[in-house]
Amino acid sequence: MDELNKLSITDARDMLRAKEITAVELTTACLDAVTAGDALNAYSAKTPEIAMEQAKAADARLAKGDAPAMCGIPLGIKDLFCTKGVPSQAASKILTGFKPEYESTVTTQLWNAGAVMLGKLNMDEFAMGSSNETSYYGPAVNPWRRAGADTKLTPGGSSGGSAAAVAADLCLAATGTDTGGSIRQPAAFTGITGVKPTYGRISRWGVIAFASSLDQAGPMTKNVRDAAIMLEAMSGHDPKDSTSVDLAVPNFEALLTGDIRGKKIGIPKEYHLDGMPDEIEALWAKGAQMLRDQGAEVVDVSLPHTKYALPTYYVLAPAEASSNLARYDGVRYGYRAKLKQGEGITEMYERTRAEGFGPEVKRRVMIGAYVLSAGFYDAYYRRAQRVRTLIKQDFDKVYASGVDAILTPATPSAAFGLGEMADEDPVKMYLNDVFTVTVNLAGLPGVSVPAGLDKQGLPLGLQLIGRPWEEGDMLNIAYALENAAGFVSKPAKWW
Numbered sequence: 001m002d003e004l005n006k007l008s009i010t011d012a013r014d015m016l017r018a019k020e021i022t023a024v025e026l027t028t029a030c031l032d033a034v035t036a037g038d039a040l041n042a043y044s045a046k047t048p049e050i051a052m053e054q055a056k057a058a059d060a061r062l063a064k065g066d067a068p069a070m071c072g073i074p075l076g077i078k079d080l081f082c083t084k085g086v087p088s089q090a091a092s093k094i095l096t097g098f099k100p101e102y103e104s105t106v107t108t109q110l111w112n113a114g115a116v117m118l119g120k121l122n123m124d125e126f127a128m129g130s131s132n133e134t135s136y137y138g139p140a141v142n143p144w145r146r147a148g149a150d151t152k153l154t155p156g157g158s159s160g161g162s163a164a165a166v167a168a169d170l171c172l173a174a175t176g177t178d179t180g181g182s183i184r185q186p187a188a189f190t191g192i193t194g195v196k197p198t199y200g201r202i203s204r205w206g207v208i209a210f211a212s213s214l215d216q217a218g219p220m221t222k223n224v225r226d227a228a229i230m231l232e233a234m235s236g237h238d239p240k241d242s243t244s245v246d247l248a249v250p251n252f253e254a255l256l257t258g259d260i261r262g263k264k265i266g267i268p269k270e271y272h273l274d275g276m277p278d279e280i281e282a283l284w285a286k287g288a289q290m291l292r293d294q295g296a297e298v299v300d301v302s303l304p305h306t307k308y309a310l311p312t313y314y315v316l317a318p319a320e321a322s323s324n325l326a327r328y329d330g331v332r333y334g335y336r337a338k339l340k341q342g343e344g345i346t347e348m349y350e351r352t353r354a355e356g357f358g359p360e361v362k363r364r365v366m367i368g369a370y371v372l373s374a375g376f377y378d379a380y381y382r383r384a385q386r387v388r389t390l391i392k393q394d395f396d397k398v399y400a401s402g403v404d405a406i407l408t409p410a411t412p413s414a415a416f417g418l419g420e421m422a423d424e425d426p427v428k429m430y431l432n433d434v435f436t437v438t439v440n441l442a443g444l445p446g447v448s449v450p451a452g453l454d455k456q457g458l459p460l461g462l463q464l465i466g467r468p469w470e471e472g473d474m475l476n477i478a479y480a481l482e483n484a485a486g487f488v489s490k491p492a493k494w495w
Contacts, residue, residue: 004029005169009073009226012172016062016072023062023072026172027055027116030074033170034118039495040141042155042165044079045087046119054116061114069253070233071114076121076171078162081107081217082206083120090208091135092125094356095334104206105238106175106217113233118171122161125358126325127179127210130432132160132186133418134360142190142415143168143491147457150494153415156186156432162220163190167491173221173230177207179214180313181436184448187220188410188461191450191489193482194220195227195475196436198468199443200245203238211320212243214313214440224449224479228252231471247469255472260480261295266403270306271435273412279454280409287407287451287462290484291477301403303394306438308387313437314430315371315384321361322368328356363426392442399467405477408435410448410461435463445471447478451485459489 004026007015015021031048051074058072082088082100089095103111111117122140124132131154132140140160142153144167155164159176163186166174176183178196187194195218202217209215219230232253237246267288272281288298330336330352337351357365371380398406412434421429439446445468448461462481466474 005033005172007172008222009070009172009229012073013069013229017067023055023058023116024052026072027051027074027118030118030171037168037170037495040143040164040168040170041138042122042140042161042168042170043076043119044089044091044122044137044161047086047117050086051116051118054111058114058116068113068233069229070110072116073172074116074118075110076118076162076165076174077107078159078175078177079120079123080127080177080208081175082208083107083117087120088208089136090126091123091137092357092361093136093335094328094352098334102206105203105240106207106234109236110233115233121165121174124158124160125361126208126321127158127177127182128321128360128364129157130185130429131418131421132157133422134358136358139418140164141418143495144190144415144458145491145494151417153458154189154418156189156415158182159186159220163187163192163194166190166192166220166222168495173219173226175217175234176220177215177217178440179210179317180440181433183218183220184436184446184461184463185411185432187448188450188459189415191459191487191491192220192222193224193227193450194218194448195231195471196439196446197231197235197471198445200243201445201469201471202234203236203241203244205238205240209324211317212324213320214317216440224475224482225253225256227447228256228475250472252472252475255476256479257476258480258483260291260477263296263404263477264402265291265296265298265477266301266398266406267298268301268303268306268406268408270303271408273434276412280412280460283452283460283462284407284409287481287485290481291407294480294484296477299403301398301401301406303398303438305387305390305394309391309438309441310430310434312384312387312391313433313441314367315380316388318364318368319372319381320368322365322372325361325365329353330356388441391438395442395444404467405474406465408463408465410435410463414454414456414458414460439465444468445474447474449478449482449485450487451481452487453489459487
């Protein structure tokens, strides 16, 4: 059968179970698409041998008739997840040659469910970036183009390779990680669905850390139902992760009824930003009306400390990064700088880190070290922690008032061109996270759903923020929004 790589998880699962296709056929189609999609630079490492071995094992399980929903589904894995014997480099020079002797909990669960690994996916270095331009492998490229233009666009970041691969049908779905919006922003830029679960829903063990109190893995898929299926496979308590919560994992797919009558949806007034494009405002209003038309009550809410979210995030995240990245020194694994005659271990540390980290990572490590230093700890880090608490309390008050979910734009713009922000103040790049960072600071679940196109033909997304641990309810509202929006556009193939 032609174009099996364009199937959704849902359709592929049903066809596999009905014996209409085999996992080997499906995997072969995806591997061919991966090779044909080299121009997108979405994959940092390809694993065809592993993929075919896993596909054959999936077919054997399917033949027995008791295979899980993800059995035989070909996936791309973000380079932040440790995969045994396969390069896991976090898109950084400093981890050159690193092949873990262990498997992350998330990928272990996916392989136990019968999923297939096509390869590792490109990303911003150590997940630090909003455009995939900080990657040691070079930027991934968005498969979408502006109408009538050939400018290469960013797929977003840090999960840019994941977003590009799913949008271009180089896999049926992909794993991503979200520290300040790194699943939801690239999902919006590429017209796919991305879910950031509640902090603690999915194990972080074996996921290379950026900011430990903010990082959370999640699925990046072609639609909401696929996201629900994959989220269930990725979730669960893990004794190896002290932040993993021992909570039953629902059947998220079974909760997708599309019935949102009586649900209360909040519209935060603080998200109406000065200078926000009219198209974003119009899409937001349209999304609210779509939910209203399906029986939901749409109410105005206030999140007064939102204006402090970005500066709070860019104090806390670099602080945690500076601590987490201190382990990369060239001693045990990864890149080690060549020393000159007479140089010792101190010079080896300095030279390795100077040569091994890219400019954005070094910038954030330096910021983090600064705000954690004795003279500035109280003025910056401790104050940011207090503001973080206030941001979470804002959400708590809104949800205590009976609001079931909050609707916002996912991004302040459509995808921009690669290199268009290269000479800009880094803070302008950080503004891409303006609608997403609050969710991570508060530890809440969020989902980006494609809802329309801008005047240049590029996808735009809407974000739903759910109550903690209620991803099922959030996804059901997202499912209703997806059905109402009817977004079926795909990028025209140029690669």
